Amino acid sequence: MTVVLPEPRQDTAAGDAASSVGTAARRVFLSVEPENLAPGVRMTWSRLSIRSFGGTFAAATRLVTDFSVLDLSSTGRPLEVRKRGDRQEIVSIELSPGEIVVTRTALRRANLFGSLVLDLAITPGGVPIDETIVHIPKLWNGARQAVSPGDADVELIPVRHPPGIDGVDGIFTLEYSLQRNRGRAEWRCKAEASATLVSKQDARPPLWDLGVSELNEARTAWLALYDDRLGPVRAIFDSPEAASAFANWGRTTRAARVGRFSIGLFTATPDVPLRPTVPVDSTIAKTLRPLTPEDWDAVRVGRLGEP
Numbered sequence: 001m002t003v004v005l006p007e008p009r010q011d012t013a014a015g016d017a018a019s020s021v022g023t024a025a026r027r028v029f030l031s032v033e034p035e036n037l038a039p040g041v042r043m044t045w046s047r048l049s050i051r052s053f054g055g056t057f058a059a060a061t062r063l064v065t066d067f068s069v070l071d072l073s074s075t076g077r078p079l080e081v082r083k084r085g086d087r088q089e090i091v092s093i094e095l096s097p098g099e100i101v102v103t104r105t106a107l108r109r110a111n112l113f114g115s116l117v118l119d120l121a122i123t124p125g126g127v128p129i130d131e132t133i134v135h136i137p138k139l140w141n142g143a144r145q146a147v148s149p150g151d152a153d154v155e156l157i158p159v160r161h162p163p164g165i166d167g168v169d170g171i172f173t174l175e176y177s178l179q180r181n182r183g184r185a186e187w188r189c190k191a192e193a194s195a196t197l198v199s200k201q202d203a204r205p206p207l208w209d210l211g212v213s214e215l216n217e218a219r220t221a222w223l224a225l226y227d228d229r230l231g232p233v234r235a236i237f238d239s240p241e242a243a244s245a246f247a248n249w250g251r252t253t254r255a256a257r258v259g260r261f262s263i264g265l266f267t268a269t270p271d272v273p274l275r276p277t278v279p280v281d282s283t284i285a286k287t288l289r290p291l292t293p294e295d296w297d298a299v300r301v302g303r304l305g306e307p
Contacts, residue, residue, distance in 0.1 A: 136242075
């Protein structure tokens with residue numbers, strides 16, 4: 001079983017050009033209980049492999065078994081190990097972008113049947129995408145009037161996010177050894193199951209954009225900003241409130257410009273389909289047209305990558 005944890009904190013590392021968004025935190029519960037086994041049979045060794053399909057593992061942060069508690073670094077190495085009573089097991093964890101492996105070996109007469117809890121962070125998709133967020137500190141003045149287009153201060157903030165086109169599934173493989181008390185013979189067994197680690201909806205990066213559409217229909221064109229130095233920049237916002245504020249400001253002012261940028265609309269060209277969240281600068285440049293005052297009536301806010 002997997003459950004959602006609060007999104008892990010995404011700080012910009014020194015020297016990085018952009019902060020990252022979209023990494024999902026998950027808690028994995030695994031329970032292994034004996035069923036229809038002879039008395040005295042115990043699990044002496046296990047190897048749990050979690051493979052991801054559609055995402056990459058960013059970190060494993062905590063591992064809890066019936067005998068041990070491990071707080072882990074971003075690479076999977078233990079930062080702190082706490083044992084519950086006398087040492088009953090040797091436990092290790094290996095982390096790679098596509099797989100997490102937890103290996104346990106029982107000590108003395110310990111029995112590894114029971115539960116395991118693993119906290120991890122996973123990034124949907126593969127190669128991250130670098131884009132810019134439109135940030136306008138002030139669109140309205142103290143008199144509740146819209147700021148004039150020439151006085152609006154537009155900031156472009158770099159952000160990095162996963163493609164977020166689809167969800168992430170996991171394949172869980174448990175290999176384990178069974179041994180009867182006072183016996184030397186062992187049985188090597190294997191079990192496998194699958195589960196969703198990140199749903200398709202959760203994989204979408206927490207970003208929003210603006211497009212035009214008829215009421216209750218899909219958007220057919222999207223807003224972009226343009227100046228002669230940068231060229232076209234897709235209008236993406238870090239919250240639906242920020243996107244709605246800009247849309248409301250535009251409906252009030254009917255502006256064709258904001259700050260140093262002109263405002264335009266772009267569509268997908270027939271030979272270059274508009275991929276959900278991948279930058280399509282060539283499409284923007286080929287299809288960009290000026291925004292008209294009437295277009296503001298049809299501007300709608302939507303999640304990035306959705307109609």
